[in-house]
Amino acid sequence: MVYPKPVEELIDQLRILPAIGPRSAERIALWLLLDRKRNPVSLAEALVECEKQVGFCSQCGFFAEKGEDCSVCNSSRRTSNAICVVEKAPDVIALERSGAFNGKYHCLGGVLSPLDGIHPEDLRIESLIHRVDEMDEGAEVILAIGVHIEGEATSSYLEGVLKDKEVKVTRLARGLPVGANLEFADQLTLTRAFEGRLS
């Protein structure tokens, strides 16, 4: 490689990004170096600030500024009578884009996968049960977990754990293709899945 060492390092770092191959990483690095108007320092600072300031909401596990709850949990316009349970934080973004839901969320932080050593205690299930216990009678817990083997197992497990609680437990069903991740589903698919949820 003919680049100065810091440029090589920059290319290596860009290659870590999803969907960026070696050629794209090189192109982006050169674009940042050649076009200073793009202000690569601001980009670097934004990354550092995210690393320093962004953590996870203590209530729901979605992204939040460190030490604070997220914008959904803090919003007085969202009903606390419905909690939508998702696998991970980016799923919240996908559902928010659909505009189909006006309640709160709960991010599990993954799905059950005993073969990979992921058991109930490794997910945010205790805190979900705690939140459900605080809900009013007749409230709803919507399981919006991806339709794949581990996702189905996780939904079934949660249905078992929540069956004696005084809440209605529903699942997203119609609309989501088998094997789909919520994060990549389009708006219409998510809206239909919400409308067709089953108890």
Ligand SMILES: [Zn+2]
């Ligand atoms: Zn939150």
